[in-house]
Amino acid sequence: GAGVSQSPSNKVTEKGKDVELRCDPISGHTALYWYRQSLGQGLEFLIYFQGNSAPDKSGLPSDRFSAERTGGSVSTLTIQRTQQEDSAVYLCASSQRRKDTQYFGPGTRLTVL
Amino acid sequence: DQQVKQNSPSLSVQEGRISILNCDYTNSMFDYFLWYKKYPAEGPTFLISISSIKDKNEDGRFTVFLNKSAKHLSLHIVPSQPGDSAVYFCAARPGGSGSYQLTFGKGTKLSVIP
Numbered sequence A: 001g002a003g004v005s006q007s008p009s010n011k012v013t014e015k016g017k018d019v020e021l022r023c024d025p026i027s028g029h030t031a032l033y034w035y036r037q038s039l040g041q042g043l044e045f046l047i048y049f050q051g052n053s054a055p056d057k058s059g060l061p062s063d064r065f066s067a068e069r070t071g072g073s074v075s076t077l078t079i080q081r082t083q084q085e086d087s088a089v090y091l092c093a094s095s096q097r098r099k100d101t102q103y104f105g106p107g108t109r110l111t112v113l
Numbered sequence B: 001d002q003q004v005k006q007n008s009p010s011l012s013v014q015e016g017r018i019s020i021l022n023c024d025y026t027n028s029m030f031d032y033f034l035w036y037k038k039y040p041a042e043g044p045t046f047l048i049s050i051s052s053i054k055d056k057n058e059d060g061r062f063t064v065f066l067n068k069s070a071k072h073l074s075l076h077i078v079p080s081q082p083g084d085s086a087v088y089f090c091a092a093r094p095g096g097s098g099s100y101q102l103t104f105g106k107g108t109k110l111s112v113i114p
Helices: none
Strands: A005-007 A010-013 A019-024 A031-037 A043-050 A065-069 A075-079 A088-095 A108-112 B010-014 B019-025 B030-038 B045-051 B056-059 B062-067 B072-077 B086-094 B108-113
Touching: A005 A088, A010 A019, A019 A088, A019 A108, A031 A075, A043 A065, A043 A075, A075 A088, B010 B019, B019 B030, B019 B086, B019 B108, B030 B062, B045 B056, B045 B062, B045 B072, B072 B086
Parallel strands: A010 A108, B010 B108
Antiparallel strands: A005 A019, A019 A075, A031 A043, A031 A088, A065 A075, A088 A108, B019 B072, B030 B045, B030 B086, B056 B062, B062 B072, B086 B108
């Protein structure tokens, strides 16, 4: 398919463990975004990548969160020493250019026990 | 502090009638507004948008109205269909060169009753 894909779809982990979430954007899209949606909340911006520019990390909630985007395509969001409050659905989106419509993946549901 | 508010967590409408979903915002720097639709276990899907230079945008059964003075927008779905049952998110972004961040409301769950 040509849409944004994310893996895994579900992840259950124990408190204190590290997790990696993957996003494959739509081919040719230069902008990539990570959001998270906690229970009963709207989507919360985490980080933004645009081409080869330095990412905008202003939405990352703590230094336990990091993300990288290799080769301007696939992105990985890493959460170190997970906490129960990290439990949420993590959504990735991509757009052709910075201000274009964002297309979302199905998300990864993270549960920290 | 919520900058985008959807005060109705849920809405039920009879099939064939009009659905009206409301959204209020507080940040006067917002100049572009979007509605996304989300089915369970799927990511949000872009539905319709409106720029602050307009007060109405229409796409088939979906119309978005913007009242800048009231900082209010609404999504009208006419006629409503059972397949419209989903969570609808209102989102906004500011103008300017750095304006890519979307701020989302908490969503309104629409149920269209056959």
